[in-house]
Amino acid sequence: MALDLLHEKGVPLDRQRFTWRELVGRPISKLNDDAFTRVRVILMNGVESESVAFLHNLARFNADLQKPAGLVRRVDHHQATMINWLMSPDHSPLETTIAYEQVAIEVTAHVALHEPDPYLAQVYRFGLLEDFDHLHAYSALLDRLEGKDSNTILQGYSDVLPGRRTVEEHRSPEDDLRLPYQKMSAHPLSKLNALTILAGEQQTRNYYMNVGPIFSDPVARQLYAEIASIEEQHVTQYESIIDPTETWLEKWLIHEATEVWNYWSCMQSETNTRIRGIWERFLDYELGQLQVAIEQFQRIDGRDAAEVLPEQLPDPIAYESHRKFVRDTLSAEVNLRADGAEFIDVEDGEPERTLEYRNYMNSEGSPSESVRTSYQWQPGTELMQRAIALAEDRRIH
Amino acid sequence: MSNATKPTEIGHNKTGIATSPIGYTRLSALGEGEPTPETSALYSMRLSFSGEADPVGTMPPPMKLKGLAKDMMARMKGEQATVLLDKLGERLAYERTGVRLYDALLVKLAASHTHDPTVTAEALREIRDDELRHAGILASALESLGADPTAVTPCADVIGVQGLGFMAVLTDPKTTLTQCLGTMLSAELADLAAWELLIELTDQLGHAELAASLRECAQEELRHESQVRAWVRTAVLGQADDAADPESSTTH
Numbered sequence: 001m002a003l004d005l006l007h008e009k010g011v012p013l014d015r016q017r018f019t020w021r022e023l024v025g026r027p028i029s030k031l032n033d034d035a036f037t038r039v040r041v042i043l044m045n046g047v048e049s050e051s052v053a054f055l056h057n058l059a060r061f062n063a064d065l066q067k068p069a070g071l072v073r074r075v076d077h078h079q080a081t082m083i084n085w086l087m088s089p090d091h092s093p094l095e096t097t098i099a100y101e102q103v104a105i106e107v108t109a110h111v112a113l114h115e116p117d118p119y120l121a122q123v124y125r126f127g128l129l130e131d132f133d134h135l136h137a138y139s140a141l142l143d144r145l146e147g148k149d150s151n152t153i154l155q156g157y158s159d160v161l162p163g164r165r166t167v168e169e170h171r172s173p174e175d176d177l178r179l180p181y182q183k184m185s186a187h188p189l190s191k192l193n194a195l196t197i198l199a200g201e202q203q204t205r206n207y208y209m210n211v212g213p214i215f216s217d218p219v220a221r222q223l224y225a226e227i228a229s230i231e232e233q234h235v236t237q238y239e240s241i242i243d244p245t246e247t248w249l250e251k252w253l254i255h256e257a258t259e260v261w262n263y264w265s266c267m268q269s270e271t272n273t274r275i276r277g278i279w280e281r282f283l284d285y286e287l288g289q290l291q292v293a294i295e296q297f298q299r300i301d302g303r304d305a306a307e308v309l310p311e312q313l314p315d316p317i318a319y320e321s322h323r324k325f326v327r328d329t330l331s332a333e334v335n336l337r338a339d340g341a342e343f344i345d346v347e348d349g350e351p352e353r354t355l356e357y358r359n360y361m362n363s364e365g366s367p368s369e370s371v372r373t374s375y376q377w378q379p380g381t382e383l384m385q386r387a388i389a390l391a392e393d394r395r396i397h
Numbered sequence: 398m399s400n401a402t403k404p405t406e407i408g409h410n411k412t413g414i415a416t417s418p419i420g421y422t423r424l425s426a427l428g429e430g431e432p433t434p435e436t437s438a439l440y441s442m443r444l445s446f447s448g449e450a451d452p453v454g455t456m457p458p459p460m461k462l463k464g465l466a467k468d469m470m471a472r473m474k475g476e477q478a479t480v481l482l483d484k485l486g487e488r489l490a491y492e493r494t495g496v497r498l499y500d501a502l503l504v505k506l507a508a509s510h511t512h513d514p515t516v517t518a519e520a521l522r523e524i525r526d527d528e529l530r531h532a533g534i535l536a537s538a539l540e541s542l543g544a545d546p547t548a549v550t551p552c553a554d555v556i557g558v559q560g561l562g563f564m565a566v567l568t569d570p571k572t573t574l575t576q577c578l579g580t581m582l583s584a585e586l587a588d589l590a591a592w593e594l595l596i597e598l599t600d601q602l603g604h605a606e607l608a609a610s611l612r613e614c615a616q617e618e619l620r621h622e623s624q625v626r627a628w629v630r631t632a633v634l635g636q637a638d639d640a641a642d643p644e645s646s647t648t649h
Contacts, residue, residue, distance in 0.1 A: 031549055391536075
């Protein structure tokens with residue numbers, strides 16, 4: 001289905017309304033809904049939260065945009081609420097964390113595969129292998145703390161294996177900065193990709209910062225502190241690939257277009273008809289919000305929105321398992337490291353600033369290593385093999 | 398290893414009105430009193446959500462049945478079978494989490510000092526291994542009934558939510574061994590009652606062999622419960638003795 005970004009009017013902003021009861025609808029089922037429904041819920045909460053944060057900043061720097069930004073932002077906030085409240089409360093915070101890492105792996109893998117700029121594709125593959133390792137560390141924690149199998153959340157779509165070891169991911173901020181796309185020459189998809197992944201990583205960082213302190217277990221508290229720090233690095237990385245010379249209004253347009261593209265993608269892949277109704281409704285809302293941004297862009301920047309936005313949306317995000325791509329990337333690129341904006345092999349030697357930073361951070365122990373000593377994912381948790389052997393032993397004797 | 402401060406010492410706890418700046422106020426003077434629960438807006442709002450809520454999930458489809466499983470399942474009607482499989486899944490989840498609770502209790506024991514010679518790492522490991530073996534027995538039972546033991550059944554999901562509170566107490570470095578033993582007593586009491594019900598259900602559905610195997614587990618669970626209950630009793634009564642004689646020290 002083609003969607004004309006510039007001419008589809010969607011639902012006018014003044015008709016985008018909610019009641020409290022509507023915001024708090026029936027959550028998804030942790031057991032019965034497809035894992036990708038949960039992936040979409042988590043990502044879209046992040047995309048909306050990014051929009052809210054962006055429009056706050058826009059308002060702080062542009063007095064004459066405070067009113068339209070405020071009107072759009074209030075709706076964004078309530079969209080984020082309705083989406084985030086779809087997470088059912090029987091997910092433990094750690095189970096939700098497993099799902100967050102699945103978002104980071106599967107959505108980043110799709111983006112890396114479809115990104116037209118080879119340097120940016122490399123940036124995504126680099127980040128992907130780090131989130132992949134987080135899933136392994138958190139799976140060990142889920143098994144060893146709650147006695148649960150992370151595959152009950154992943155539903156077999158994502159592997160649980162070590163990636164680039166988290167202990168090796170800590171870098172000095174200079175080595176998290178990448179080169180930005182050029183706004184005039186970049187493919188529109190590059191802009192949508194960058195903002196989508198940035199939104200997901202920002203949301204992940206915020207989630208870990210919120211739930212980390214609710215754990216009692218000191219290993220869990222340390223692991224969340226450690227991985228939240230990597231997510232902060234990822235936010236640094238992904239915001240640096242976005243052209244900083246884009247005007248506030250250009251950025252607003254791209255934010256709205258990103259939301260449209262994402263809801264349009266979700267709508268096409270959603271298997272839960274009730275949730276698909278939400279994606280359809282919010283696609284119409286975003287088209288209405290895009291019209292507000294276009295109007296302001298034309299008023300203030302005095303340019304035609306067609307200079308920034310593509311007429312047709314790129315292909316939708318495919319919500320599917322990327323197992324083979326992830327494994328291939330792992331075997332080819334696990335030894336990549338960063339030297340400023342360049343990617344190097346570990347053998348070439350990382351910058352002293354990063355080594356010094358990393359060594360100090362790890363000097364009193366590494367939570368991500370301690371939590372998974374000798375851990376290997378097994379169906380039904382690592383306990384089950386011995387459990388069945390003990391049961392068998394009792395039966396025989 | 399543990400901090401010298403005991404939680405039963407008098408300190409600076411500020412949670413009561415008596416220690417607050419406004420001082421003590423008669424509660425009856427503050428408002429019109431508690432509304433009748435059934436007429437409150439809170440009650441109505443909760444009730445309306447309950448009427449519309451979906452279940453946490455449903456049972457997974459059965460695996461391909463063959464041999465013994467096919468015979469056993471043929472004797473039960475569809476829903477009878479899923480009730481049993483759901484409860485077996487619940488116990489499996491509980492026992493597995495139980496292993497992790499005893500793992501945490503072993504850390505707590507190592508960090509504490511107790512004068513009760515019966516609270517030993519060996520005793521805790523023995524219970525832990527019982528829980529682990531029970532998990533194995535339940536997984537095998539599920540498989541023999543044609544069910545996937547890696548699936549989370551609805552009751553397993555709910556019991557998982559329940560277990561989070563136990564785990565939060567057990568893994569907190571601030572909690573004492575006595576507080577953790579008290580928490581384990583709650584866990585063991587609930588476990589024992591659930592095993593008894595599971596056996597009754599299995600008997601009712603005519604699985605005598607499975608029921609016999611579950612009965613052995615329940616016997617061990619009964620031992621756990623009485624053992625933990627005795628530890629809690631010794632610890633709490635011992636603390637009261639300590640209060641009379643500050644020089645002595647039992648379990649914290």
